[in-house]
Amino acid sequence: xxxxxxxxxxxxxxxxxxxxxxxxxxxxxxxxxxxxxxxxxxxxxxxxxxxxxxxxxxxxxxxxxxxxxxxxxxxxxxxxxxxxxxxxxxxxxxxxxxxxxxxxxxxxxxxxxxxxxxxxxxxxxxxxxxxxxxxxxxxxxxxxxxxxxxxxxxxxxxxxxxxxxxxxxxxxxxx
Numbered sequence: 001x002x003x004x005x006x007x008x009x010x011x012x013x014x015x016x017x018x019x020x021x022x023x024x025x026x027x028x029x030x031x032x033x034x035x036x037x038x039x040x041x042x043x044x045x046x047x048x049x050x051x052x053x054x055x056x057x058x059x060x061x062x063x064x065x066x067x068x069x070x071x072x073x074x075x076x077x078x079x080x081x082x083x084x085x086x087x088x089x090x091x092x093x094x095x096x097x098x099x100x101x102x103x104x105x106x107x108x109x110x111x112x113x114x115x116x117x118x119x120x121x122x123x124x125x126x127x128x129x130x131x132x133x134x135x136x137x138x139x140x141x142x143x144x145x146x147x148x149x150x151x152x153x154x155x156x157x158x159x160x161x162x163x164x165x166x167x168x169x170x171x172x173x174x175x
Contacts, residue, residue, distance in 0.1 A: 151172070
């Protein structure tokens with residue numbers, strides 16, 4: 001695995017670099033040697049955050065973890081990614097295009113579905129054209145964390161969502 005490690009508001013010390021390479025390097029048993037792993041370490045006040053992104057053809061394996069200790073965050077993120085890989089292995093391999101990024105032993109081995117994805121409720125509703133700001137107000141009125149709507153400006157389906165610090169995000173399709 002090839003590591004690309006960057007720091008935001010933190011110097012990536014040799015100790016941190018070694019910890020990342022050793023811990024995330026345990027995932028090497030799943031990937032081909034030329035797989036790139038992008039790691040971003042950042043610090044905001046007392047929050048030590050690690051973001052790991054592993055691009056594979058047609059998909060992205062990603063996790064971020066926050067704690068008050070960077071080494072704890074590194075441990076947590078490795079466990080999460082390994083769990084994701086085992087959980088979604090079948091889906092990734094069924095897509096065939098990304099199977100080349102994984103080692104043959106990983107593809108051939110069966111893993112138990114620890115947490116199978118189950119849709120337990122389905123909802124239908126009218127999507128009314130509105131502006132993103134109005135969608136945010138509607139989301140707040142409903143007490144939800146996100147709201148799906150038809151953008152009156154672009155006539156595309158968009159999603160607004162609540163972010164930390166009482167701010168909002170907008171997700172738009174890329175055409």
